[in-house]
Amino acid sequence: MFANPFKLKKQGVLGMNRRNIHYIGAQNNRKYYPLVDNKLKTKVLAQKADIAVPKLLATIEYQSQLRKLKDILRDLDKFVIKPAQGSGGKGILVIVQREDDQFIKPNGQRLDLKDIHHDISNILSGLYSLGGKPDIAMIEKLVEFDPIFERYSYEGVPDIRIIIYKGYPAMAMLRCSTKESDGKANLHQGAVGVGIDMSSGKALFAVQHDTPIIEHPDTGHNFTQLQIPHWEKMLSLAASCYDVTHLGYLGVDIVLDKNLGPLILELNARPGLAIQIANKMGALKRFDMIDIQSENLEIRERVVFSIEHFGVK
Amino acid sequence: MSSRLQVLLIASMFAFIGFFLVWYKVGVLGIPFLPHEKRSVYKVGAEITFEGQKKAALISMALPQPQEGIQILSEDVSSSGFGYAEAQTKNGKRAEWSKRKVEGPQILYYSLEVLMEPGEHNPKPPMEYSEQESESLSDLPNTLRNTAKNLLDDVRSRSADTHSFVAQLIQDFSAKEPSQAVKILLSQSKETKIEILYRLLRYRKISVRKIHGLYLENERRNIALTPMLEAYDGKKWQLYDLNKGKVTRDKNFFIWKQGGDSLIEVTGASKSNISFSLNERQVPVQYLLDKKEVLKKDAILDFSLFSLPISEQNAYKHILLVPFGALVVVLLRVLVGLRTSGTFMPILIALAFMETTLFAGLIMFIVIVGIGLIIRSYLSSLNLLLVSRISAVMIVVILIMSFMSILSFKLGIKEVLTVTFFPMIILAWTIERMSILWEEEGAKEVLIQGGGSLIVAVIAYFVMSNAFISHITFNFPELLLVVLAVIIMLGRYSGYRLSELIRFKSMVTA
Numbered sequence: 001m002f003a004n005p006f007k008l009k010k011q012g013v014l015g016m017n018r019r020n021i022h023y024i025g026a027q028n029n030r031k032y033y034p035l036v037d038n039k040l041k042t043k044v045l046a047q048k049a050d051i052a053v054p055k056l057l058a059t060i061e062y063q064s065q066l067r068k069l070k071d072i073l074r075d076l077d078k079f080v081i082k083p084a085q086g087s088g089g090k091g092i093l094v095i096v097q098r099e100d101d102q103f104i105k106p107n108g109q110r111l112d113l114k115d116i117h118h119d120i121s122n123i124l125s126g127l128y129s130l131g132g133k134p135d136i137a138m139i140e141k142l143v144e145f146d147p148i149f150e151r152y153s154y155e156g157v158p159d160i161r162i163i164i165y166k167g168y169p170a171m172a173m174l175r176c177s178t179k180e181s182d183g184k185a186n187l188h189q190g191a192v193g194v195g196i197d198m199s200s201g202k203a204l205f206a207v208q209h210d211t212p213i214i215e216h217p218d219t220g221h222n223f224t225q226l227q228i229p230h231w232e233k234m235l236s237l238a239a240s241c242y243d244v245t246h247l248g249y250l251g252v253d254i255v256l257d258k259n260l261g262p263l264i265l266e267l268n269a270r271p272g273l274a275i276q277i278a279n280k281m282g283a284l285k286r287f288d289m290i291d292i293q294s295e296n297l298e299i300r301e302r303v304v305f306s307i308e309h310f311g312v313k
Numbered sequence: 314m315s316s317r318l319q320v321l322l323i324a325s326m327f328a329f330i331g332f333f334l335v336w337y338k339v340g341v342l343g344i345p346f347l348p349h350e351k352r353s354v355y356k357v358g359a360e361i362t363f364e365g366q367k368k369a370a371l372i373s374m375a376l377p378q379p380q381e382g383i384q385i386l387s388e389d390v391s392s393s394g395f396g397y398a399e400a401q402t403k404n405g406k407r408a409e410w411s412k413r414k415v416e417g418p419q420i421l422y423y424s425l426e427v428l429m430e431p432g433e434h435n436p437k438p439p440m441e442y443s444e445q446e447s448e449s450l451s452d453l454p455n456t457l458r459n460t461a462k463n464l465l466d467d468v469r470s471r472s473a474d475t476h477s478f479v480a481q482l483i484q485d486f487s488a489k490e491p492s493q494a495v496k497i498l499l500s501q502s503k504e505t506k507i508e509i510l511y512r513l514l515r516y517r518k519i520s521v522r523k524i525h526g527l528y529l530e531n532e533r534r535n536i537a538l539t540p541m542l543e544a545y546d547g548k549k550w551q552l553y554d555l556n557k558g559k560v561t562r563d564k565n566f567f568i569w570k571q572g573g574d575s576l577i578e579v580t581g582a583s584k585s586n587i588s589f590s591l592n593e594r595q596v597p598v599q600y601l602l603d604k605k606e607v608l609k610k611d612a613i614l615d616f617s618l619f620s621l622p623i624s625e626q627n628a629y630k631h632i633l634l635v636p637f638g639a640l641v642v643v644l645l646r647v648l649v650g651l652r653t654s655g656t657f658m659p660i661l662i663a664l665a666f667m668e669t670t671l672f673a674g675l676i677m678f679i680v681i682v683g684i685g686l687i688i689r690s691y692l693s694s695l696n697l698l699l700v701s702r703i704s705a706v707m708i709v710v711i712l713i714m715s716f717m718s719i720l721s722f723k724l725g726i727k728e729v730l731t732v733t734f735f736p737m738i739i740l741a742w743t744i745e746r747m748s749i750l751w752e753e754e755g756a757k758e759v760l761i762q763g764g765g766s767l768i769v770a771v772i773a774y775f776v777m778s779n780a781f782i783s784h785i786t787f788n789f790p791e792l793l794l795v796v797l798a799v800i801i802m803l804g805r806y807s808g809y810r811l812s813e814l815i816r817f818k819s820m821v822t823a
Contacts, residue, residue, distance in 0.1 A: 002814040018807040118696040125699035
């Protein structure tokens, strides 16, 4: 029933306590947290640094602005509403289609303006933010995701999570939504995590609920043939986030837009540990290797290092 | 200095101070570490009997002095019809009974409760030494006086110094086959052995005094005080048992009377006699602590929670348990990896359980949260602002609680009345959070986190309601420093959690 902790240690598996003390606590300075916890700030920061992000269509900051919600949404039929300070994908509303006053979610559920009004009102009152602080609702352009992933995702957008340690890409996985995860790409809600080879961008293994699987539970497609396009560009994009956030232990979520290529969806100062299971690889060995590298390398040099040293296949 | 080293240093310092204070209180002050630890309390009773002679009677008895190693807890006098007073004389306190007209056999009782203090004491008799009258044995007939002188000369030749002289003399008197001289002295002087020895020693100009006391042992009835002699050689006092010779004072030797005054003096009555009885009983030390008998003596205790009024003491009995609840939360979250809804919500629930009893508390909690969730799911469709919604949930919680109380009172289920001990605001937040969890992550996550919270609350309840834990937290609040040290150490624990051993299992087996 239990794994031998010494074997785990030998494998270099990072545990929650060690992550909190030695990685989040030691590498991430608290004063930079708002840059990633507040997605609006992240977006502004990324746009300033020429880092590709989904386009921001509107922001709603006060309840009074909700009266104009109809105007704001007039010309939009595909969009995402998210709380600027939400965590774990909470409070994100995805609208893929519009029929007059009916807004359609990826699962086909129809919402009218009143429902959206309610959801935004919840966001503003701080329901999804840490500590219940009043929040801002962001309305973003819906990413038109690359059909290459269509077979591997049930509704929702699959995203690529890359762990950036001290600016070096250390580990990556593709997160595919399932029926169970309600179109969301959160692993603990039942999304599938697919470990990605750092050198080639090819799929390694897939896990759902921390147990290995071979094919997508809903679409039935085998993950082994999966190859992520623009792999090196994606790594560079992710690594560049370190230079603007100064967070040593950073999770970067990237989506692949059909037209725009890789886009940074959000950043996470407390990335989870499931990525290790998807890669069947402990993160500590890679972190230790990065620890002895020079700290003042260019983004390109860091990406090359990761591609050279962290490849499996 | 690295933060790791600092943590280690601070934690070990706290732990050391905590354990040191506990050791001091247990080892030196005698506060029991176990809740039901008992101490022997001896009841020493003196019974005076005499025959009244139809006239005024005055009975006076020597009373024991405070002494090291044995504490006098209380005294009790029972003497129907007699006036009682205590008098202070130069040789100590005396009890005095008096009555105008006494007729027929009478009994007077006097009793003391004494406690042997733990720890090593070196009981010393007081060093005061009063100049004693010289003894000339002049009341003895010449022949007897000569016998005594010869005996003393004989003993002197067999001894080296004052103490060996006294020892030899006592040995002569206590021998199974005493010498002729001793036999003559004992039979012809009409005095007790101790009196003869006392006079002989004084005749030799040896400073000596009489001590009467009792060995605190199990049940004894109708015993007399054990007489002892104490001799001074100019440097130190030495105690002599009339049968055993040189002895050191035993820890359980309770001195009743010291010095030359007689034990009882009776005027106006005849056939007076005094006898003693001993009675041992086991008393929980807590009782002694409550009586503050043990406390008066030490500054550390005078500055403790015992010095507070009883109601505040009771409040602290609860408050001091919270750190142990926190310790349970830390252990279960850091080492086991249980997920709870709200970090310290389980402690507050556990505190409520302590008032409601566990089973009733669990049922009430589940009923309130269950009904709350149903109502909250309706409120969510009303599209209310957060603060109003939580306030509404809180009011609903209060309504549920009062309804439960009224209903159960009518039905005669008293346990439910304690529902008021549940913290309403915490319940409202729990309902709010679980309801969001339900909407976003499904019923499974609600069960995991709700169940986790209840498991933590139940374990915290068992820890906090444990008699041993509540005893040591209240009597040894410095143990909080040890708890603090453990929590600080756990704050730097970077190993795996138990739940991670399951979670990452596929990584080592595949």
